[in-house]
Every structure is written in structure tokens, then in C-alpha cells.
Amino acid sequence: MVKRAGSGYKMRKRSANKAASKAAIIEVAIDLFWENGYNGTSLRDIAEACGFEAANLYNYFRSKEQLLYEAMQEELERFLELLEPVASDSRGAPVERLKRIIEIHVERMLVIGRRYKMMYDSEIRHLSPVHRKRIVALRDYYSELLFNIIEDGKKTGDFAADIDARFVVLIIASIIMRTVFWFSPKGRLSPAEIADMIYKIVLDGIRPRKQEVKARKK
Amino acid sequence: MVKRAGSGYKMRKRSANKAASKAAIIEVAIDLFWENGYNGTSLRDIAEACGFEAANLYNYFRSKEQLLYEAMQEELERFLELLEPVASDSRGAPVERLKRIIEIHVERMLVIGRRYKMMYDSEIRHLSPVHRKRIVALRDYYSELLFNIIEDGKKTGDFAADIDARFVVLIIASIIMRTVFWFSPKGRLSPAEIADMIYKIVLDGIRPRKQEVKARKK
Amino acid sequence: MVKRAGSGYKMRKRSANKAASKAAIIEVAIDLFWENGYNGTSLRDIAEACGFEAANLYNYFRSKEQLLYEAMQEELERFLELLEPVASDSRGAPVERLKRIIEIHVERMLVIGRRYKMMYDSEIRHLSPVHRKRIVALRDYYSELLFNIIEDGKKTGDFAADIDARFVVLIIASIIMRTVFWFSPKGRLSPAEIADMIYKIVLDGIRPRKQEVKARKK
């Protein structure tokens, strides 16, 4: 009884430690994967950056692939949790919701960072089929959120009725996802400014408007 | 000497053959680099796909890096040759020139294909500093072409005067470069249709226009 | 001190527990060594089969080698204790004593099992020199027991005077030791039947006897 209670506590504490360690390792791994790619990053690289030997990684992850998977998994989930309340608030104006989604996504992409790039690109192929399916499912969920906003806007007349919502989703995601390649924190544009510019171009394009005033009155 | 005299002719012929062989190898390599990445593609993979042994590759390329470099170099140059006449035709209407550029780029990206992706993304890091500089220079030249069109359009009033030309270039390139990830030749959209949709969104955005008719009269 | 006084009793009890645990671990280890060999069995395999972590094994055994040694040692001793009274009963008829020895050995080999195989074969090389010597000594003692029976039989005229006792010992042991490779508990032959068949062939061979009747009158 006492013993059980005690070990229960210890279990929890140890688990917490372990979880923290895992998170720290994932953080390091993401940075290296980003910089050198999955194949270009050896477990020794990761271990060295963590301050221990490669063999020790196996006390936390069953394989390199598992490490990649957990890195993607955790980050994507956190990201979707952030987006969801905004995206699915069906009473909000679609234009505003789109704006918010772009803001959040760009912010996440640029400030918190490079983690995302991995998940959309080539590194996905290094996942096992099972893991790949799960990550792709999460990714698709993001598309679904955006898609709904566009469709809502078409109904309310905020967006042109003849646009292809699937296509617009791709366009928006494409633009945002590539910001991570050219964005520099020291550059002239802040994430918020970048988000705003993307939003405006997606909304109105680059052609001069007849009634500029109206377009800005939000 | 007989041998020398003879080999003079043969050399030229052989060189031609060699160049053809090199081109064929590069073709194979690009496909594999695209599918598995630079690190994920071994010289044996490439050689096997070519029908000979890995050692033989060294009769054509000094190193794996050289092969990557030549693959990028050649392709980028061919691509720029295609764009240049359109882009630098300063008498053409900017709107039309932009349309053409997008068409050519999308077409190249999707039909001729996957080769491009490599050059913009992560594989560039595997080039030696010297080679990297040259490839980046070519890449920048593309941006310059697009940039000029946008600036021209701002002067002629075709594009809004307050847009950030640099930014718009990034947006357009981002959209086009990612088509390669989601495009399927069997899908519902042809490259030409995709190019047209990109062009329209970049031009007018997704907001409904007041005078839809006017916008389409081209 | 209280602790000391108390621990006196507890120690004894704990030791008993410990001994029991050790025996249980050895049991598990033997099975795994048999199935996968010494090199093919990791301490983690053993620990997992025991339901705890590998590190815990070191609370019972100084090393993997020690575990192997104790497994062999204990089993061989138990086995020899069984054989000895029969083998060294110098008043019994050699033919009967041989029969009994074969019965016991086959039974032990097949029912209690696979443990023995290890000791005669290749796994011995993984013992330290000191331990190896001790195990080989026990093994040799078995040969000695059998040898004496054969020699006794030659004196009494039960066995042919010109047979090579050393050689016959090897033959008998060889036959019995290999039963473990092909015996199946679900097969058509029981251990007792197998022992009987071995005994008869060793005694009379496969050639038809002139007086079959006489040979069976036991």
C-alpha cells in the first residue's frame, strides 16, 4: 500500500523527467534535421548536441524514425490546437477568420520555427507507413480547416463564388510554408507584417482596386 | 603518330558520345535525387539505373557533388534561356508578360518536372561553396526577371503602386515551386489551367470584384 | 543495533528469496540460451522474460558468464547425483546398470530438457578458464561412471572383451545427447521407448541374432 503509493509518486516524477528529457532531445533533433535533413543528420550528431553518447538515445527512442515521428507528431498537434478554435468559430466573419489563420500560421512558422518545414516536405518519406499515415492525417486536417473557411466565405459573399476552394487552400499553404526558407528575423519584415501582406494579396491580388478605400475599412 | 591522328577525330566523336552519356546520367540522377534526396541517393543507385557499375561514374564526373552541380547548372540555364526573352521584352504589357512567365514556369515545373525542386531547396547545401555561389546567382537571376516585370507594371499602372515587388516575386515563386508537390498528371487540372488560376489569384485575389466583366475582357 | 538484529533474520529469509529468484532466473536463461545460444541471448532478453529490467540481473549475478556458469554447474551436479548411485553400485549386473544409466540420461535429456545440450557443446567456450575447468571436470565424471560400467561388464563377460570402453562411452553419450535435437514430445516415441531402443542397439546392433529368444529373456 504505502509502497504502491510511494512508487506511484516516483513513477510520475520519473515519467515527468523522462518526458522532459525526450522533449529536449526532440528540440535538438528538429534543429539538426532542419539544417541537414534527416539523412544528413546522424544520431551521433544529435547525441553530441545533447551532451551525451549516441547509444543513450535508445533509452528514449526506439529508433531514429521514432524520433522523427515524435518530433512531427507533437508539433503538428500543438499547432492544430492553436488553429482550431479560430477556424471552427462558424459565427466569425470568414475574412477575419482567414486573416487570423494566416497570422497564426505565419507566426508559428517563423517565430517558433523551422520545425514545420520538415513535416510538409521530403522528410515524411522517412516515416514508417503507419507513422506516415498519421502525420498526413494531421496535415490534411489543417487543409480541412482552411477549406471550410473559404467555403463559408463563398456562401456569405465575402469570397468570389467561382473560386476553387481546394486550390486556394493550396496556394495559401504554399506561400506560408515557403516563408521559412527566405525569412530572416533580422530582415525588414516582421512575421506580423508578412502575414498581413500575404493576407492582402490573397484577398485582392496585385491589381489596383477601383475603390481602395472600401477595401481597407475592415 | 597514327594513333594521335586517329584519336583526334575519335576524340571529337567520343566527346560527343561522352556528352550525350553525361546528359543521360544527369537525367537519371535528377530523378533519383528528386525521389530520395541527395543523401538518400547513392552512386550505386544512379549507376544501377544507368546499367553500369558505380566506378564508371568517375569517368564522367569527378565526384558526386560535381554530378549534382552539373545537373542543377544545366537545367537552370536551360530554364532561364526560356524565360529571358519574355521577361525582358520591355515593350510587352506587364500583365501579359507576368502571365507568360507564370505559364512557362508552371509548365516547366510540372511537365518537364521535378528537376527544379532540388535547386531551390535543401540540396543546394551539398554543393561546394564555389558551386553554390554559381547556382544561387542563376536562381537570383530568375527573381530579377520577375522583379522587373512587377516594377514595370507599377509604372504603367497595371499593378498597384504600393505593392512590394520583392515580396510579390517571393509569393509567385513560392506558389509555383510547390505545385510540384501536389500536382498529379492524372488530376483534374492541367498545367495550363493551374498556371491560369495562379495568375488570376495573384492578379485579383479571392475577393469578389465589383466589375467582374471588365476584369476579364483582356 | 536494531537494524542489525532484525536484518539477521531477514537476511536469512531474503537469502532464501534470493536463492529462489536466482533459480528462477537460471531457469529462464537456460531456455533462452538453448533457443538462441549464449551470444544470441542478451541480458535484456533474459530480464524481459523475467519481468524486470536488465540492470537488476546484476543484483543476482556478477556477469553474464557467471549466469551461464551457475546454470551449467547446478544442472550438471543435480544430474550426476542422480546417476551416481546406479553407476557405482558395483554389485548390480553391468547390463542392468547400463540400461538404467541410459534410461536416466535419456529421460533427463528429454523430459527435463534442453538444458544439457549447452553443457556439452559450444557454449562451454564462453566460460572463463576457471569455470570451464570445473564444468569439464563434472562432464568427465559422467564419462567415468559409464566407463566403469563397461569395464565391469567386460570382466563379467557381459560385454565383448575386445571392445574399446572409452569408445563405447563416446558412442552412447553421442547418441543420447543428440536425441534432444530430434525428439518431439508429441512424436510417436516416448523417452522410455527411446531409451530402450538405444540400449538394445548398443547391446546387440542391427544384425539379426541367431537366438532372438535368448536375447530377450532379461
Added chain:
Amino acid sequence: MVKRAGSGYKMRKRSANKAASKAAIIEVAIDLFWENGYNGTSLRDIAEACGFEAANLYNYFRSKEQLLYEAMQEELERFLELLEPVASDSRGAPVERLKRIIEIHVERMLVIGRRYKMMYDSEIRHLSPVHRKRIVALRDYYSELLFNIIEDGKKTGDFAADIDARFVVLIIASIIMRTVFWFSPKGRLSPAEIADMIYKIVLDGIRPRKQEVKARKK
């Protein structure tokens, strides 16, 4: 034409060299597998014994398992080729054929050597399922040869009608296969003598015969 002819010759020569090299490596590997077991023998060990680096082994064998397989395969086939003519000569006297089989087997086992042990024992488990099946098939073929001899002898009256042929096959194989564990080339018994002693015991057992003379007149 000339070129083809030439390369044909070279091919053959190179193949011959390669085959010779492979055979040499297999020879080395067998010795090491015998001494240290499959798991106990590293590819570095083998390579070192061959005088080159471990990586080079992969120019000859796809994997360690392939090396083990080829070692077993080749040797078993050679062995069976030797046995077959004797075993399947259905006009020869079963007693004589049995004698010859034992002689050949023991000789092969002891003079040419230790190679065999591997194939009958535990190392088989390291083969891939496909390879394992093939080796077991060859092994079973050996049993079949022996089995037929025994059955022939039962028909001709050379062997007791009531013996279990399958069992006798096991006994004979068991005895021979274990010789390799205790045989020493410097020992008092030659392979031929060992074969003869095994033959006699299997034929007549260790009990004194009534008519010793008759049994020896061969």
C-alpha cells in the same frame, strides 16, 4: 565481335577469379564459425583472417547470412555427390553399402572437417527461411539415402526385420556427427578405424557374439 569474344574470355577469367576468392573466403569463414559460432564471429574477424577489410566482403557476399548459406550449401552438395553413388547402388550388399557410407561420412567429417557440424546444428537458425528450407532439404536427402540402405537390408535379411529404420538412421548420424567434437588427428584412432568401430557396434552391438568367427569373415 572480337570485342565480344575478348570480353567473353575476360568474363570467364574474372568469374573464375571471383569464384576462387569466394571459395577461399568461405574456407576461412567456416573455420571461424566452427570455432566461435555464427554470432561469435564478426565479419571483421573473417576479413582480417582473409587479409583485407570487412567492407570488401560485400563485394563477394550480400550479407553475413549469405556467406553462411553458401558455405553450407556448397559443402553439403559436395558431400551428397560423394555418398550418392554408393548409397543408391541397389545391387550392392546392404551391409557393405552401410559400411561404405559410414566410412565416407566419418572420413569427410574428420579429415575435411568441421564444416559439417554447422549444418546440423544450431547455426541453421541464422539462415533466412528460404535458405533454411534448402539446406534442410539437402540434409533430409542424406537421411533418405541411409534409410533406403537399412530398408534394403531388412528385405535381404541382412538386418533384423524388427528394427526401426528411421531410428537407426538417427543413431548412426548422431554418432558420426559428434565425432567431430572429440576427434583429434593426433589421437590414437584414425578416421578409418573410427569408421570401422562405429560400423561394428551398429551392426553387432557390444554384447559378445556366439559365433565371433562368422561375424568377421567379411
Added chain:
DNA sequence: CATGAATGAGTATTCATTCAT
């Protein structure tokens, strides 16, 4: 032009073992 043999550095992964808790 092509290849087989060879290699040294590197890869992910496993393992027996230690130690503080």
C-alpha cells in the same frame, strides 16, 4: 569505357555493464 577489388570513414543499432537513486 568499363569493372572488380579494395578501403576508410561513417551509419544505425545492440549490448554488457555501471552507478546513483
Added chain:
DNA sequence: GATGAATGAATACTCATTCAT
């Protein structure tokens, strides 16, 4: 007793590259 973290050495295997032929 038991465990998690850590490690150094080893493992099978891969790879880009060289070189003699």
C-alpha cells in the same frame, strides 16, 4: 531489490572514392 540513465565497444552494413586492369 529494482530502475533509468549513461557509456564504450562492438556489430552488420553502406558509401564515395581509388586504382589497376
